[in-house]
Structure formats: C-alpha cells, structure tokens
Amino acid sequence: MVLSKAISATRRPRNAARNLWSWLYNIALTAAAKRSHLPGSNLSVRTEAIAQIEAHRLEKSLSATDWQPGRGQKARADLDKVLAAQEVPSEARKRLLAVAAAFDAGEVASSPAPGAYWIDRGQRALDDPDEFFTSRRSVRELGVAPTREQIERAVGLARSAPSVCNRQAARVHATVDLDLITAALLLQNGNAGFGDRISCLMAVTSDRAAFPLPHEMNQTWIDGSLFAMTLVWAFHSTGISTCCLNWAASPTADAKPQNLWSIPRSEAVVMLVAAGLPDWPVKVAGSSRRSVAEVLSFVQSSVVP
Numbered sequence: 258m259v260l261s262k263a264i265s266a267t268r269r270p271r272n273a274a275r276n277l278w279s280w281l282y283n284i285a286l287t288a289a290a291k292r293s294h295l296p297g298s299n300l301s302v303r304t305e306a307i308a309q310i311e312a313h314r315l316e317k318s319l320s321a322t323d324w325q326p327g328r329g330q331k332a333r334a335d336l337d338k339v340l341a342a343q344e345v346p347s348e349a350r351k352r353l354l355a356v357a358a359a360f361d362a363g364e365v366a367s368s369p370a371p372g373a374y375w376i377d378r379g380q381r382a383l384d385d386p387d388e389f390f391t392s393r394r395s396v397r398e399l400g401v402a403p404t405r406e407q408i409e410r411a412v413g414l415a416r417s418a419p420s421v422c423n424r425q426a427a428r429v430h431a432t433v434d435l436d437l438i439t440a441a442l443l444l445q446n447g448n449a450g451f452g453d454r455i456s457c458l459m460a461v462t463s464d465r466a467a468f469p470l471p472h473e474m475n476q477t478w479i480d481g482s483l484f485a486m487t488l489v490w491a492f493h494s495t496g497i498s499t500c501c502l503n504w505a506a507s508p509t510a511d512a513k514p515q516n517l518w519s520i521p522r523s524e525a526v527v528m529l530v531a532a533g534l535p536d537w538p539v540k541v542a543g544s545s546r547r548s549v550a551e552v553l554s555f556v557q558s559s560v561v562p
C-alpha cells in the first residue's frame with residue numbers, strides 16, 4: 258500500500274507530462290492537417306468538408322415540412338462560392354451538385370435521392386432485438402479472415418453511420434498481411450495471448466482535415482468512433498465476429514503503423530478492429546453490464562412553466 262502510493266506519487270509528474278505530450282501532439286496534427294501540411298493530406302478534404310456543411314444545410318432545409326421556395330438561399334450561395342473558389346474531389350463535387358440541383362428544383366423524391374426524400378414509415382422493429390444485440394460479443398480467437406467481399410459488405414453497411422453534417426470522414430484500412438498485423442499489434446497494449454491469432458486487422462481512422470471549424474477537434478474521434486461501432490454491428494449482422502482494440506498509443510507509437518500501413522498522416526487512428534470467422538464454439542469474456550438504473554436517469558425540470 259505504502260509502496261503503491263509512493264510509486265503513484267513519483268509517476269504523477271511523468272504521467273502529467275505524457276498527457277500533455279499527447280494533447281500537444283493532437284493539437285499540432287489537427288492544425289497541420291487543416292493546412293494540408295501532413296504527408297498524404299489533401300487541402301481538398303478541408304474544402305469538401307466546408308462545401309458539405311453548406312450542402313447539408315440545403316438538404317435539411319428542403320426536408321423541413323414547411324419548406325418554401327426562397328428559403329435557404331444563403332447556404333445555396335455559400336455552396337457555390339466554396340465550389341468556385343477551391344478544388345473538391347470530383348466524386349464529392351458530383352454529390353454536392355446533385356444536392357444543389359434538387360434544392361434548386363425544390364423536388365422531394367419518393368425514394369432515396371440527393372436533396373430530400375419521403376419515407377412512408379420508419380424501420381420495422383426487429384423480431385428479436387435482444388437476440389441481435391446480446392449475441393454480439395468481442396471474440397478474441399477469431400479464426401479465418403473474412404473475404405474481401407465480406408469486408409466490403411460490412412464497410413458498405415457501416416456507411417449508414419451518422420456523421421456530423423454528413424461529412425463522412427471515417428476511413429477503414431484493412432489488411433490480412435501478417436507482417437503488417439504483427440507490426441501494429443506490437444505497439445498495441447491489449448492483445449496479449451491472442452494477437453498472434455488475428456488474421457484480419459482494420460484501422461478505423463478519421464480525417465482531421467474534415468473538421469476545420471473551431472471547437473471541432475474532438476469531432477474527429479466522435480465521428481470515427483460512431484463509424485467503428487457501426488462497422489462492428491455490420492460485421493455482426495453478417496455473421497462475422499470482431500474485437501475492438503484500443504489505439505491509446507503514445508505519439509511515437511502512433512506514427513509507426515501509419516507509415517507502415519501507408520495511412521495518410523492527416524488521418525487519426527481511432528481504433529483497431531480485428532475480424533474473423535471463429536471455429537465455433539468459442540469462449541468469450543463475461544463482460545457483465547451495468548443495470549439500466551445505473552446508466553439511465555430521467556432529468557426533471559425544476560422550472561415551473
């Protein structure tokens with residue numbers, strides 16, 4: 258007890274220095290990504306994000322029940338300004354112009370389309386939501402790797418993840434190359450005892466350059482995490498098991514797999530996800546959950562209307 262207190266007292270300044278170092282590292286990378294100063298980063302990611310903010314304002318405006326022609330003209334003009342001033346990747350430009358065209362026409366489609374569209378009713382309830390949700394567990398002995406098609410299918414489904422202003426900054430870098438997997442796992446601190454049996458590893462990243470506005474730095478991690486979670490559910494929905502692996506790496510460790518895996522430095526590694534088709538049955542860690550009462554509280558207003 259005395260020893261552990263003494264150790265933690267001596268570690269405190271060192272840990273504070275490390276936290277500060279990680280924090281400064283993130284700030285520096287975010288600033289550099291915004292200015293396109295990082296290898297592999299691209300100013301057009303930033304411009305696309307700004308154009309996407311305007312295009313999304315148009316979509317939201319058009320989808321309002323009481324939308325009237327003439328509304329949203331400021332965002333419409335701003336979108337034109339951004340598109341005229343700077344380069345946007347051609348695929349993105351097409352998507353943005355399709356939104357603008359639907360907005361100009363004031364057309365609301367009856368099936369998925371750029372701009373806005375009607376849906377008759379929401380998602381049908383799953384027959385057994387408990388079965389779907391409680392059957393996903395982190396599997397660590399993952400067996401054979403999913404095929405390229407299975408990975409593409411899961412990533413395709415994961416694109417349904419929400420993202421701020423629909424900026425879709427998350428990316429997935431997948432590999433079945435055992436050397437690349439080993440190189441990344443050597444720097445990861447949670448795969449002892451099973452890392453050598455991982456045959457497919459993905460780095461879920463989020464492009465810092467897509468969050469250029471003030472106060473948006475954390476959005477990189479929020480959007481990336483939402484995508485990663487959706488990816489895990491997508492694999493689960495197609496019968497493929499996964500295990501998330503934290504990427505709480507030091508700044509020095511953070512850079513290494515990015516270079517090895519050729520991940521642009523403007524992208525932040527949010528987490529790693531291992532996937533596979535286990536040799537059933539497998540044992541999983543219990544990971545019991547908190548009760549609903551521990552998680553949920555209803556907030557009641559003390560303000561009398």
Ligand SMILES: Cc1cc2nc3c(=O)[nH]c(=O)nc-3n(C[C@H](O)[C@H](O)[C@H](O)COP(=O)(O)O)c2cc1C
Binds near residue numbers: 396448500502542
């Ligand atoms: C961001 C994140 C990082 C994780 N990192 C690790 C890890 O490094 N090693 C590991 O064995 N499990 C890791 N896990 C898995 C958790 O241990 C697991 O999700 C949790 O215990 C709940 O269990 P379940 O996924 O089986 O429901 C991670 C999960 C998340 C969401």
